[in-house]
Amino acid sequence: MIEKKKRVVIALGGNAILKPGQKGTFDEQKENIEISVDSFGAIIEAGYELAIVHGNGPQVGQILQRNELCAQEIPAQPFSSASAQSQGYIGYMIQESIKSRYPDLDVATILTMTEVDAADPAFEKPTKPIGLFYSRAEAEKMEEEGFVMGEDAGRGYRRLVPSPQPQTIVESNSVKKLLDTQTVVISCGGGGIPVVKKEGMYVGQDAVIDKDAAALKLAENIDADVLMILTDVPNVFVNYGKENQTKLEEIKVAELEKFYKEGHFAAGSMGPKVKACIDFAQQGKQAIISSLENGVAALEGKMGTRVTR
16 A cells, blocks of 8 residues: 655656657647656656756757857856756746646646855866857867866867755745645756855856756655656666576665666666665665656555665
8 A cells, every 4th residue: 555645756857848859849748747647647647745856958059059059149158057947947848747737736846056165176177068169169169268168979079067966955945835735846856956055145157067967966855755867768677688687676775786886877877867866775765767657556565666774
């Protein structure tokens, strides 16, 4: 029997919003979100207290492209503003989709700041590519203007920004209060808007926070019972794509950490998801990686990769 009113943080993978090969029109993204809400709606119907975290990489990239392409006509906005804009419109799409299906349910999107450490080593070595592709000559000119540039998989040069570790979710108390009133909360979009505290003031940063790391930090801050990362695969696998590929179902955190250290999970895909689950499960809580449509079954212990201490 499912225990009602458990507090669950779910992190939606990129395919929940934009699928490979799509242009990223509003209608495409809205349709994908509606399909995703249909898939994880069973979690809402089961009566869980639910906080939703989502990615925003392609959406921020589009906003930055508009900045760059329109710079001669319209003043460019800082990166933190682009992050805020993407949180707002993606949150709106998720919020509208949930509310349309469950009109009696309270749903709210919180524009979320994520505090990071100004001394985080990531600020000294930007690694996250964002925005448009440039030629080598263009990239060299941008470097003269103070931007950090790097080649991206042979496709050209892109601007690089830091990816610091989240320290705390600034609005976590507000999220908790809303969850206490049975409101479904959408927060920490794209990892949240990165901010540092300087002389008591929050200051936005040109940085990207990993969405799964932010979901972990939110789950810690609001004392969630379960961290669930919903993606496009039903389980985590070791030796993925090989003859001895093995599906992971119920697994102890020590064993999963061993697999993680052995390099079974790619840094750009499953790696951050597994790391977030390891860190959460080590606190005596449950962490899950599953597909969208199997969310409730995973919470019931029937599907997905379920990590416990």
